Amino acid sequence: MTEPNWHIVARCEEIAPGKMLRVEVGWHTIALANVEGTFYAFDDFCPHMDYYLSDGPLEGCQISCAMHGWTFDIRNGDPCPPLVSPQMDTYPVKIEDGSIQVLIK
Ligand code: FES
Structure with a gap:
């Protein structure tokens, strides 16, 4: 059973390791990423000019x-040097029965 604010957004097998998937949850556009079997979720709109981040390359945990090449750590949304700001929005993720769930507050 899904708890309040947790949303089932995809099945684990839909996203191969090293790949991403864009999903819509209400008015949120969220990118899901599989990094070596661990799933992450982040706002798919670049904080610079709203380009889709998931259209860019994913290298390890960096998108x-x-x-324009701004790079972020998908684990926590931190900007990667030389970028010092802004922060990218990320979402908590949990897996239940093979489903990826994202917490949207
Ligand atoms: S729109 Fe993403 S870096 Fe400019």
Whole structure:
């Protein structure tokens, strides 16, 4: 049973390791990423100019925007040097019965 604010967004097998999937939950556009079997969720709109972050390359836990190259750590949303700000929004993730669930507050 899904708890309040946790949303089932995909099945684990839909996202191969090293791949991403864009999902819509209400007015949220969220990118899901599989990094070596661990799933992460982050706001898919780049904080710079709203380009889709998931269109850029994912290297380990770092996503780089395809438009101007801003790079973020998908584990915590921290900007990666030389970028010092802003923060990227991330979402807590849990897996239940093979389903990926994302907490949206
Ligand atoms: S739109 Fe993403 S870095 Fe500019």
